[in-house]
Amino acid sequence: MHEDVSLNLSPREAAGPGGIHRALVRKTGRPFAADRFVVVRRSVDARKRPVRVNLSIRIYGDGETLMPERPVFAYRDVRSAAPVVVVGAGPAGLFAALRLVELGLKPVVVDRGKPVTARRRDVAALNRRGVLDSESNYAFGEGGAGTFSDGKLYTRSKKRGDHRRVLHRFHQHGADGHILTDAHPHIGSNRLPEIVLAMRATIEAHGGEIHFQQKVVGLSVAGGRATGVIVADGHHIEGRAVVLATGHSARDVYRMLMDKAIDLEAKPFAMGVRVEHPQKLIDRIQYHGQPRGEYLPAAAYRLAHQVDGRGVYSFCMCPGGFIVPASTQDDALVVNGMSFSKRNSPYANAGIVVEIRLADIHRFASSGPLAGLNYQRAMEQTASVNGGGGVIAPAQRLADFVNNRSSNGLPACSYPPGVVASPLHRWLPDPIRKGLQAAFKAFDRKMKGFLTNDAVVVGVESRTSSPVRIPRDPQTLQHVSVLGLFPCGEGAGYAGGIVSCAVDGERAAEAVVQYLA
Numbered sequence: 001m002h003e004d005v006s007l008n009l010s011p012r013e014a015a016g017p018g019g020i021h022r023a024l025v026r027k028t029g030r031p032f033a034a035d036r037f038v039v040v041r042r043s044v045d046a047r048k049r050p051v052r053v054n055l056s057i058r059i060y061g062d063g064e065t066l067m068p069e070r071p072v073f074a075y076r077d078v079r080s081a082a083p084v085v086v087v088g089a090g091p092a093g094l095f096a097a098l099r100l101v102e103l104g105l106k107p108v109v110v111d112r113g114k115p116v117t118a119r120r121r122d123v124a125a126l127n128r129r130g131v132l133d134s135e136s137n138y139a140f141g142e143g144g145a146g147t148f149s150d151g152k153l154y155t156r157s158k159k160r161g162d163h164r165r166v167l168h169r170f171h172q173h174g175a176d177g178h179i180l181t182d183a184h185p186h187i188g189s190n191r192l193p194e195i196v197l198a199m200r201a202t203i204e205a206h207g208g209e210i211h212f213q214q215k216v217v218g219l220s221v222a223g224g225r226a227t228g229v230i231v232a233d234g235h236h237i238e239g240r241a242v243v244l245a246t247g248h249s250a251r252d253v254y255r256m257l258m259d260k261a262i263d264l265e266a267k268p269f270a271m272g273v274r275v276e277h278p279q280k281l282i283d284r285i286q287y288h289g290q291p292r293g294e295y296l297p298a299a300a301y302r303l304a305h306q307v308d309g310r311g312v313y314s315f316c317m318c319p320g321g322f323i324v325p326a327s328t329q330d331d332a333l334v335v336n337g338m339s340f341s342k343r344n345s346p347y348a349n350a351g352i353v354v355e356i357r358l359a360d361i362h363r364f365a366s367s368g369p370l371a372g373l374n375y376q377r378a379m380e381q382t383a384s385v386n387g388g389g390g391v392i393a394p395a396q397r398l399a400d401f402v403n404n405r406s407s408n409g410l411p412a413c414s415y416p417p418g419v420v421a422s423p424l425h426r427w428l429p430d431p432i433r434k435g436l437q438a439a440f441k442a443f444d445r446k447m448k449g450f451l452t453n454d455a456v457v458v459g460v461e462s463r464t465s466s467p468v469r470i471p472r473d474p475q476t477l478q479h480v481s482v483l484g485l486f487p488c489g490e491g492a493g494y495a496g497g498i499v500s501c502a503v504d505g506e507r508a509a510e511a512v513v514q515y516l517a
C-alpha cells in the first residue's frame with residue numbers, strides 16, 4: 001500500500017532526490033529504497049522568511065507500480081478514416097488533432113504560417129533586425145502563439161482531469177517531468193519548438209496531415225453544414241467537419257466570417273502595458289531580502305487591484321524573461337513576454353492590464369461584433385506611431401509614468417528590437433492610464449519597492465484575450481448557426497492560455513466524434 005507524506009524543506013534539501021529521501025526516512029521513521037517514492041507536487045512557500053519548499057510525496061510499497069494513474073495515449077491508424085479539417089496548428093488545433101487521432105478520425109491541419117524551424121529564423125530576424133513577416137511571427141506558424149511563448153502551463157480551468165491530461169501529453173512529447181509536479185509548471189521558449197515538432201511527428205506517423213503556408217480565406221457550407229475550407233490559392237480542402245482554431249490575432253478570419261454573415265459577438269477583454277524590473281529587485285521583494293542562491297527559482301508575482309470597480313491585474317508574468325514583439329502587422333505594435341527554461345535573464349516582466357468592458361468599447365469605439373477589435377487595433381497603431389514605426393517600442397520609466405512626467409532616459413530593457421522614450425501617460429486611453437496609475441501605486445503597497453524608476457513600462461500589451469467571440473452551442477460545441485463548425489481555443493473566445501486552449505481543442509475533437517456519430 002502506498003503512503004502519502006507532506007514535507008516542508010529548505011530549498012537546498014528539496015533540490016534533489018537524496019535530500020528528499022533523507023527527509024522522508026527522518027519523517028516516517030522507517031528506511032525504504034530511494035527509488036520507491038515520487039514527488040507528486042512541489043511549490044515554493046515564500047510567504048515568510050526563510051523561504052521553504054512544500055512537497056507532497058507518495059511512497060510506494062515493494063512490488064507496487066509507480067504512478068499507475070498516468071494516462072496512456074493510444075493513437076490509432078487514421079490513414080483511411082474520415083477527414084476533419086483543423087484550421088490552425090496552435091495549442092487548440094494541435095491538441096484537437098492529437099485527440100482526433102486517438103478517437104479514430106483523420107485530422108487535416110492547415111496553418112497559414114511556416115513549420116517551426118523556418119519560423120524560428122523569422123522570429124530571430126524580427127528580434128534582431130525588426131523585420132516582420134506578417135505570416136510567420138510570434139503569433140502565426142507551427143505551434144501558434146504557444147511556440148515562442150513563455151510556456152507557463154498554469155490554468156484556472158476547473159476541468160482538472162483534462163488539464164492533467166494536457167500536461168501528460170506535453171510530457172509524452174518531450175517536456176521535463178517537473179511540469180507534472182510543479183505548482184506553477186513552465187517549459188520555456190527554447191524547449192517548446194522541439195515539443196511541437198514531436199507532436200507533428202505523432203500526428204503524421206498515424207496518418208494525420210499537416211499543411212503549412214496555407215491561409216484559409218473561406219469556409220464551405222452546404223445545407224447549413226461546414227464541408228471544408230478554401231485556401232488562399234483557391235483550392236478546396238474537404239472535411240466532414242471543421243475545427244476552427246485560428247487564435248485571436250487572425251483578424252482576417254473574423255472579417256471572413258462577418259462577410260459570410262456567420263454570427264460573431266463582441267466580448268470584454270483587457271489591455272495595458274508590459275512592466276519590467278530588474279529580476280534582483282523582484283527576488284529581494286518576494287524573498288524578503290533573502291538572497292535567491294542556487295536553489296530558488298527567479299521570483300514571480302501575481303497582483304490585482306480594483307480601480308473604480310474595474311479590475312487591473314498582472315498577466316503572464318515572466319521571471320528571468322524577455323519582452324518580445326508579438327505584432328502581426330507593420331503598422332500595429334504589440335508586446336508580450338517569454339522566458340527560456342532556465343529563466344536566467346536579469347529581467348522580470350509582466351503584462352499589467354485593465355479590464356475593458358462592453359460598455360467601454362461602445363463608448364470609446366464603434367458598435368458591432370468587431371468594436372473591441374477596432375479599439376484594440378487603434379491602441380496598437382497609436383503605440384506604433386509613438387514608437388517611431390516598425391517594432392521599436394515606446395517606453396517610459398515606471399515612476400515617471402505614474403507621476404505624469406516624461407522620461408529623459410530609459411533603464412536597460414530586455415526587448416530585443418529596442419525601446420524609445422515616449423510619454424505613455426499622454427497617449428494611453430484614459431480608462432487604461434488611470435487604471436494603471438492607481439494600480440501601480442497599490443502594487444507598491446503590496447510589494448514595497450515595486451514602484452520605481454528602475455522599472456520601465458513598454459507599450460502595448462493588447463492581446464491578452466480575444467475581443468470577439470464566435471458563439472457556439474454549449475452542449476455540442478458547434479457554431480450556433482453552422483452545423484459541423486467547431487470554433488475553439490483563444491480565437492473563439494472560450495479559452496485563453498496554452499493549457500485551457502489545449503483542453504478546449506480536445507473537447508472540440510470529442511464533440512466532432514459525437515456530431516459524426
Ligand SMILES: Cc1cc2nc3c(=O)[nH]c(=O)nc-3n(C[C@H](O)[C@H](O)[C@H](O)COP(=O)(O)OP(=O)(O)OC[C@H]3O[C@@H](n4cnc5c(N)ncnc54)[C@H](O)[C@@H]3O)c2cc1C
Binds near residue numbers: 139149217336498
Ligand atoms: C509571446 C507570448 C507568450 C505567451 N506566454 C504564454 C504562457 O506562458 N502561458 C500561456 O498559457 N499562454 C501564453 N501565451 C498565450 C498562448 O500562446 C495562447 O493563449 C495560445 O497559443 C492560444 O492558442 P490557440 O491554439 O487558440 O491559438 P494560437 O496559438 O494563436 O494559434 C492559432 C494558429 O492558427 C493559425 N491561423 C490563423 N489564421 C489562419 C488562417 N486564416 N488559416 C490558417 N491558419 C491560420 C496561426 O498561424 C496559428 O498557428 C503567450 C503568447 C505569446 C504571444
